[in-house]
Amino acid sequence: MALTLAIDQSTQGTKVLLVRPDGTIAYKTTKKHRQIISDQGWISHDLDEIEANLKVLTTQALSQLQGETLTGVAISNQRETAAAWTRSTGKPLDLAIVWQDNRAIDLVDALCNHPAFKTIKQTTGLALSPYFSAAKWAWLIQHNEAVEKAQQLGDLCLGTMDSWLVFKLTHGVAFKTEPSNACRTQLMKLTTGSWDDKLCQAFGIHQESLPQICDSNAQFGFTDLFGALPTPIPIISILGDSQAALFAEHCLQAGQYKITFGTGSSIMVNTGTKLIQAPNLNTSIAWRRNGQTTYVLEGNVNYSGALITWLKDHLHLFDSPTDTDTMAQAANPRDTTMLIPAFSGMAAPYNRPHLKAAFLGMTMLTGANEIVRAGLDAVVYQITDIINLLATYSPKMVPVAHVDGGMIANHYLMQRLADLTQQTVAVSGIQELSGVGAALNGGKDHFSPLPIPNQYQPKISVESSVNQINRWTSQIKQLA
Template identity: 45%
Template sequence: MEKKYVLAIDQSTQGTKAILFDTKGHLVCRQDLPHTQWINEKGWVSHDLTEIYQNTIQAVKNVVEASSISKEEIACIGISNQRETSAAWKKETGEPLADAIVWQCARAEEICAQIRAQGVAEQIREKTGLNLSPYFPASKYAWLQEQVEAVKKAKEAGNLCLGTIDTWLLYKLTKGAVYATDYSNASRTQLFNIHTLEWDREICGWFDIDTENLPKVCDSSFSYGYTDFEGYLEQPIPITGVIGDSQGALFGQGCVEKGMVKATYGTGSSVMMNIGKKAVLSESGLVTSLAWGLHGKVSYVLEGNINYTGAVITWLKEEIGLITSPGETQELAEAANPKDQTYLVPAFSGLGAPYWKPEAKAILFGMSRTTGKREIVKAALESIAYQITDVVEMMKAEDGVTVRGLCVDGGPTKNEYLMRFQSSMLQTPVCLPDCEESSALGAALMAGITYGLYTMELLTHHSARQQFQPAMMEDERNEKYAGWKAAVEKVL
């Protein structure tokens, strides 16, 4: 039977999506399943690995059945994933040894502090492109080994696998036959040397990580192995693309040339710029990572990561009850007093780029007696745009960098108030793609190119469907942004 579809699995912080794309890269059908966010009184954030895997299998079944296609028409699979979330499992059985530590979780800060005291933080940054932080898996893996007895015993017995969620899914989907990751995910662990393209044994030693317990690193465009989704398919099909969600969005939006920039608005946000074939270390608070490995060649990116963007809207709904659905935020923000000077600094688990202050605490700053529900919702939405602006301003400050526009994706981009405000803060156009599922599309395109179903030319066919232009005078913009910077200073 003719192979007509690419199946993308987009395993994100909030849930798992299974999405089918046709031979022209158009989205045919999507099915989602959420998973539980486990947050304890210390603010530690965890995910159940078994739930994630089971949801992956079920989401695939759901999308095939909802689309009414034949299973035999699926050519290949691409995987995109929440990147820094860290997992440990038994090598022999694939049994999880602990809940996954989510990228937002800063529980390993003490480990980072100990390593920082050794005076090696700058060496780590030079080798990995990443500032020493509990955000990244290196310290999370170390914490699991120190604090979880089952992980400690598995390491001693030579029965330990450490990996990000792409590696976990590859291992489970292939029944333990494939223990691998791609360059984009490896470069986010803080254990991978982005210059030599190898696990760095010296850094691994500082974190007490055995390289034997880390996966093989491959191109993002690579034939990883086969799966039948626990017998759901009559014949196994190949997994031919793996890429971290933010890099997947960059690829899906066609940002394959140097200087192109995108921002993913998810639970957190990644602002990413393609910097070409050579690694350039930022001196202004950004990090350098690998974009992908494609046809045996790697590309690099500058990136700024923000802990709380879309999650701020979740906070409005679930923790303080100001809204019952995300869609309410636009109307409330538009009805708010435009002269209200309230700022929310959402440092619920510290501040990421460009501040890198994991100990920072969230604040509402600048409220008056007339500040109410609408003004707080407005402040929450605007905090998303301010944080994105912080990172883009840093990119502008890098030598030789010109940002001509921002490509965006993710659920919060549906909020027109947020997009208009974002464009005004950046004083540059904000462009939305024709496919909202940029991360999944990037994984599908990577897989389809590897399989031979797609060509590189297909990347240029997903043009912007909507643009937002700056709608604020420069003086007003500068005054608002200065107020934001003053609010941030209160938590640093």
């Protein structure tokens, strides 16, 4: 049987999958990498560590082949994370700045009155923000002499994680990306799928430092998987992790949408060939396959799985994330504790980048169960607000939430999502949809939907849902 080796380079770690043509997983192996957090709260990843982990994982995956053949490599990746390395040696010039990191906020504040940014939302679909790659690269150029020097010498590569992986997998031969990642840099024109000269200049980025933008199902080069294969195989697909999950969920028609529960959450609706601009939402490219572009509207929650990790590692409320399900269901139903997870501000639809995190409504009876429930509820409240906002701009939005990611096994969370959204929640049978979606993107143009083994239906009234959402919103508005 022919298999695709899918690399899912997520925020928390690296996953390598062997994927069958029907999207089922023959083998999976995972290795976490460090979340390097500075005293200022900056979040970084070590590119050398990620490369070393990938070498270990690909070796493990290849050892599982039993007569099957690998036909290609597919990549899905955390988006917006910004890397810088030298073209001549391939060595990183600094730690990669993770998408959650907002160290460039002062830089962005200083640029907001620049003429080039008056139409940045219209051009890129993204409001000027430190979360996107361009501001992070600009920060590196301004604060790291080696990065600035490499750019002046024409020896600088600035890329998102997909470009870094392609560069390393091809031994520096290929330096490429595709639209689902390039559109999240805040440097790409949505209408043309090409880099924007004026924006590059405004951010102080030389366009020669950026990768070539290809179709999402293009041939990105050949790899021997770090010397493990006697004959190189093609890299046949790249998609940003959220878009890859949308593809795997078979949300291929306008109005279909999905929610990915990862470190953060992406709520993304397919708008087809129609490019829709909306305040407080991001317009992006889902994929460009065989020259045809599909667009999406998207809202993002910065802390989903990361919020549960914080409750575990910093507050020490439980030993395993799986404990949160039973803890939340055991919480006192009369407790009013709310958690506002503004660890890096609050993104759409609140747009409060300077807001700080807070617990509200606690009493002396509030304990670990109630705090955990408040954390899970915070994730659902944010997602519900984004869904409601998406529905006002995306006509005929299908009232079925396709969900995927590591948190979908949490029954409390899924039922809470159905209750607050008043929609059917269709739970994917595969947690690793981003890697699977990237693999399917590199295959046939038509494929069957993956099975949906579980669905949740609302168990509370519309009135109760609205009242709870209104209380959440009012609490955020009251914070300074």
